[in-house]
Amino acid sequence: MAPQAKIEALLKPAAAEATSTKIADLQAQGLVTFEDAARLDAVAERYAVAVTPTMLGLIDKADPRDPIRAQFVPSALELQQSPEESADPIDDAAFSPLPGLVHRYEDRVLLKVLSVCPVYCRFCFRREMVGPGGEALVGDNLDQALDYIRARPQIFEVILTGGDPFMLSPRRARELTQALAAIDHVKVVRWHTRVPVVAPERVSEEFVHALRADGVATWVAIHANHPREFTPAAQDAIRCMREAGISLVSQSVLLRGVNDRLDILQDLMRGFVALGVKPYYLHHPDLAPGTGHFRLPIAEGQELMRGLRRTLTGVAQPTYVLDVPGGAFKAPLDPVYLQETEGGLQLLDGTGHWHDYKG
Numbered sequence: 001m002a003p004q005a006k007i008e009a010l011l012k013p014a015a016a017e018a019t020s021t022k023i024a025d026l027q028a029q030g031l032v033t034f035e036d037a038a039r040l041d042a043v044a045e046r047y048a049v050a051v052t053p054t055m056l057g058l059i060d061k062a063d064p065r066d067p068i069r070a071q072f073v074p075s076a077l078e079l080q081q082s083p084e085e086s087a088d089p090i091d092d093a094a095f096s097p098l099p100g101l102v103h104r105y106e107d108r109v110l111l112k113v114l115s116v117c118p119v120y121c122r123f124c125f126r127r128e129m130v131g132p133g134g135e136a137l138v139g140d141n142l143d144q145a146l147d148y149i150r151a152r153p154q155i156f157e158v159i160l161t162g163g164d165p166f167m168l169s170p171r172r173a174r175e176l177t178q179a180l181a182a183i184d185h186v187k188v189v190r191w192h193t194r195v196p197v198v199a200p201e202r203v204s205e206e207f208v209h210a211l212r213a214d215g216v217a218t219w220v221a222i223h224a225n226h227p228r229e230f231t232p233a234a235q236d237a238i239r240c241m242r243e244a245g246i247s248l249v250s251q252s253v254l255l256r257g258v259n260d261r262l263d264i265l266q267d268l269m270r271g272f273v274a275l276g277v278k279p280y281y282l283h284h285p286d287l288a289p290g291t292g293h294f295r296l297p298i299a300e301g302q303e304l305m306r307g308l309r310r311t312l313t314g315v316a317q318p319t320y321v322l323d324v325p326g327g328a329f330k331a332p333l334d335p336v337y338l339q340e341t342e343g344g345l346q347l348l349d350g351t352g353h354w355h356d357y358k359g
């Protein structure tokens with residue numbers, strides 16, 4: 001089977017049938033033991049499961065703590081939900097005037113164009129909304145969303161998300177791009193996607209060209225969390241987008257057991273920069289249900305950020321952010337480098353020493 005056909009086979013069946021098949025598939029791959037399979041069926045009944053052949057191929061099966069496995073293979077720990085966790089941790093619903101549209105910040109809107117993903121990340125903050133059974137933004141709902149954008153000249157940027165908007169066909173991607181480019185005040189169309197890394201074969205030249213249109217700048221935010229995800233095929237996909245004149249930024253989630261070490265984050269950020277992708281956000285994990293095992297203390301995240309600042313080029317620095325529960329805003333969690341003293345100000349250097357500044 002061609003890789004594409006395999007992915008479709010993994011995505012296709014309705015959620016209820018797919019779940020048991022998929023755990024069985026993972027069992028057949030040697031990634032789930034017979035004893036665990038029953039408990040993981042319970043996880044898969046609640047949260048969608050899919051792993052692409054590319055990601056399966058990266059897992060070191062001998063390592064139970066493999067960082068790629070941790071991101072995609074379900075764990076019984078997901079059955080533990082704590083009271084502070086919620087199905088809609090950043091309360092998109094409160095900022096959603098129409099189906100599929102979230103308008104939280106005045107000059108930009110999110111369009112959730114479809115709910116499928118090529119993989120289902122175990123830490124996903126939209127895990128209760130994404131999955132193979134969900135709906136796509138089509139027909140009247142899409143027309144209404146476009147009308148909403150057309151009627152509001154303050155909307156400068158449209159962010160396409162989902163699910164994963166790179167799961168659209170090239171034809172639908174082109175139609176959407178053209179429709180947005182035809183709106184005078186929309187100057188930027190930004191796609192948020194994990195496809196270039198987890199299913200790079202989908203990033204065909206035809207698809208990449210479908211993202212471009214006169215009158216708008218196309219930006220793509222690429223989600224990757226571990227340097228091993230930059231396979232040769234992923235590198236080609238990223239290169240293809242750059243050559244088409246698309247501006248590229250990164251998006252990663254800081255995850256316990258995946259990338260919570262300075263050397264891994266260094267390689268990840270350098271990996272992006274080497275491919276011409278500007279590191280943009282390092283997200284603190286949201287309070288999505290059953291994801292407590294991925295979260296680390298914010299102070300630990302800040303210590304890692306200090307390490308990146310000390311060791312990497314300025315171009316490789318992401319902003320560490322947290323979406324405040326309740327959906328108020330995305331808060332930067334930058335470590336503090338400046339403090340007020342009686343005599344003036346002090347600044348912290350990379351080795352932990354404070355320097356006076358009088359100015």
Ligand SMILES: *Cc1c(COP(=O)(O)O)cnc(C)c1O
Nearest residue numbers: 102103104105108109110159330
């Ligand atoms: C995060 C987010 C954005 C994009 O924010 P940027 O800081 O511009 O990347 C837009 N809309 C919503 C609702 C968001 O949560």
Ligand code: SF4
Nearest residue numbers: 117120121124163194
């Ligand atoms: S690709 Fe994005 S939306 Fe899809 S499961 Fe992963 S984090 Fe969630």
